[in-house]
Amino acid sequence: MVGQPAIITDPRKEHTQGKQALFANIGAAKAVANIVKTTLGPKGMDKMLVNAVGDIVLTNDGAMILKGMEIENPTARMIVEIAKTQEDIAGDGTTSAAVLAGALLEKAEELVISGVHPTIIIKGFLAAAGKASELLDNYAIDVTKENKDVLLKIAKTAIAGKSAEAYGDHIAQLCVEAALEVAVNGKVNVKENILITQDPGHKISDTELLEGIVINKARLHSAMPSIVENPKIALLASDVLVQKTRNKSTFQISSPEQLTQFAAQEEADYEKMLDTIIDTGATVVVGTKNIDQHAADYFQKKGIFAIRRVNEDDMKNISKATGAHIVKNINDITEKDLGTAGIIEQIGAFDLGKTYIRDCHNSKTVTLFLKGATEHVTDNLERTVDDVLQVLKDVIEDEKIVPGGGASEIEVAQGLRAFAASVGGREQLAITAFAEAMEVIPREIAVNAGMDGIDTILALRAKHGEIKNAGLDVYTGDISDSLEKGIIDPLRVKKQAIKSASEVANMVLRVDDMLKAQRREMMDVNPEHNIHNYDALGL
Numbered sequence: 001m002v003g004q005p006a007i008i009t010d011p012r013k014e015h016t017q018g019k020q021a022l023f024a025n026i027g028a029a030k031a032v033a034n035i036v037k038t039t040l041g042p043k044g045m046d047k048m049l050v051n052a053v054g055d056i057v058l059t060n061d062g063a064m065i066l067k068g069m070e071i072e073n074p075t076a077r078m079i080v081e082i083a084k085t086q087e088d089i090a091g092d093g094t095t096s097a098a099v100l101a102g103a104l105l106e107k108a109e110e111l112v113i114s115g116v117h118p119t120i121i122i123k124g125f126l127a128a129a130g131k132a133s134e135l136l137d138n139y140a141i142d143v144t145k146e147n148k149d150v151l152l153k154i155a156k157t158a159i160a161g162k163s164a165e166a167y168g169d170h171i172a173q174l175c176v177e178a179a180l181e182v183a184v185n186g187k188v189n190v191k192e193n194i195l196i197t198q199d200p201g202h203k204i205s206d207t208e209l210l211e212g213i214v215i216n217k218a219r220l221h222s223a224m225p226s227i228v229e230n231p232k233i234a235l236l237a238s239d240v241l242v243q244k245t246r247n248k249s250t251f252q253i254s255s256p257e258q259l260t261q262f263a264a265q266e267e268a269d270y271e272k273m274l275d276t277i278i279d280t281g282a283t284v285v286v287g288t289k290n291i292d293q294h295a296a297d298y299f300q301k302k303g304i305f306a307i308r309r310v311n312e313d314d315m316k317n318i319s320k321a322t323g324a325h326i327v328k329n330i331n332d333i334t335e336k337d338l339g340t341a342g343i344i345e346q347i348g349a350f351d352l353g354k355t356y357i358r359d360c361h362n363s364k365t366v367t368l369f370l371k372g373a374t375e376h377v378t379d380n381l382e383r384t385v386d387d388v389l390q391v392l393k394d395v396i397e398d399e400k401i402v403p404g405g406g407a408s409e410i411e412v413a414q415g416l417r418a419f420a421a422s423v424g425g426r427e428q429l430a431i432t433a434f435a436e437a438m439e440v441i442p443r444e445i446a447v448n449a450g451m452d453g454i455d456t457i458l459a460l461r462a463k464h465g466e467i468k469n470a471g472l473d474v475y476t477g478d479i480s481d482s483l484e485k486g487i488i489d490p491l492r493v494k495k496q497a498i499k500s501a502s503e504v505a506n507m508v509l510r511v512d513d514m515l516k517a518q519r520r521e522m523m524d525v526n527p528e529h530n531i532h533n534y535d536a537l538g539l
Helices: 018-039 062-069 074-089 094-113 118-139 148-159 165-182 256-278 293-301 312-322 375-398 407-421 427-438 440-448 453-466 491-509
Strands: 014-017 047-050 056-059 194-200 208-211 213-215 227-229 232-236 284-287 305-307 339-347 354-360 366-372 400-403 470-473 478-481 488-490 513-516 519-526 531-537
Touching: 018 062, 018 074, 018 094, 018 440, 018 491, 047 062, 056 062, 056 375, 062 074, 062 094, 074 094, 074 491, 094 118, 094 427, 094 440, 094 491, 118 407, 118 427, 118 491, 148 165, 148 375, 148 488, 165 194, 165 208, 165 366, 165 375, 194 213, 194 375, 208 354, 213 312, 213 366, 232 312, 256 293, 293 305, 312 339, 312 354, 366 375, 375 400, 375 488, 375 491, 400 407, 400 491, 407 427, 407 440, 407 453, 407 470, 427 440, 440 453, 440 470, 453 470, 453 478, 488 491
Parallel strands: 194 366, 232 284, 284 305
Antiparallel strands: 014 513, 047 056, 208 366, 213 354, 227 339, 232 339, 339 354, 400 488, 470 478, 519 531
16 A cells, blocks of 8 residues: 555564664663773772682683673674774783773764764774874883883783782783793794693792693602603503403403413503503603503503693693694504603602603793682682783783873873864864773773772873873872883783774764564474464563
8 A cells, every 4th residue: 555664674573773773782882881891990890700500700801701791782792802802912901992992982972962973973983093093103112022120010010900919029020031931033922832820729929930831740650750851752642551342252261371371461462552652762651541550550660751631731732842743543653753851850749749841842831830729819810910921922022112000091182182173074073082082991990999080080181291101000099100100001902902992883883773683582383283482582
């Protein structure tokens, strides 16, 4: 009929258009930012994540929080993605990126309400992000890895606000030494060359840095050598024990001599298999599976150091560090599969000791042996150490730092306001809004420290005119030179946070139509009437 609307989509789908769709998406992004903003800064609060089986994670790491929440809203998941990207590229600043994205969208919402079209806002945000990156480049300070004092300050800044802050000097020192140890041609491969091992039941201050690899396993026999110099290492991914036949067999033995002969033949065949390993020249045997007592006794007689049930991650690390190949079939092992190291030794009691592999084939391998009272403490410490190592990697590779404590955000905000005045049309409104969003980060840092956010921003602006590096010290509440205070951030972290936040804000602003299918939670089938009943819930 004339005038009747045409239905072109499934009426069961939720269809949102125009500003309603835009504001719904902005609201979702702001909700995510509000969740993590209380963790921002050295005085930020922690979040407790409890999974379905009751395991607890205590953290103030933005990426970990957002990942653990298992967010389902599609727009909110975009914020989770920028946190993940920030973590992958810069290693830190995940919370800042999420908070900045929420602040940008909040300012964009105000502009849309006042009549500015989203396209204009996007154009202004793009220009502002590019200018912000330029301002940060000009504001950055050159450093080198030889300036160990700066690296220590970077490490301590990353530790600030974490549970291990009380041991910040010790942890920072170990992390700097580890990063410098594995640095090659200005590059730091944190994931491959710095291994992290936990050992709960001790004090955090007992955490140590070791050259090589540490395995939480002891040798199988007390008479085995506790130290092997210049070892030849065999890595086995199969059981070392007497193999049983797949089919049931019956042997008729009519005399004690036959029984003795059968047992001797079985033992000879087994030892022949063990000799296959020993004949390669192996002096150390490491297995992922079981090595039975008979094999352990035989290895002990031959002066072989053996450990068993080593987890796969440790096996891969040993393989990478020593050059050994992981062999799945013992009969296939050859001398070429063996790895080398300077020394392997067990430290500690026979059955409670740990195996240390030093002076590896890949000499650029070190282990951070993290210790703490409980597993929760060491888990949290590992996340802290990972962040510290990543920011050290940023500085060593880029050789650029910026003052922290909100100094760089205020510098960018002031630069953007001056830049906005030179831009014609309504785009300058978006650039000014971008500048205001930048100031949300130091404001939230102040609020989380129990200070007044507005007063702090006003004081930062005023002081920044006198001292270029003026930033906030949350421990004293003073506005002072961040460089002199040792509050320093990597340039990469700041630039990537701005890039990630602006890109996700622009993606959200481009959406003006949202078609969302209902989720099918349960389907009942009535075969008699061929009727399908759906219990559908909205997202």
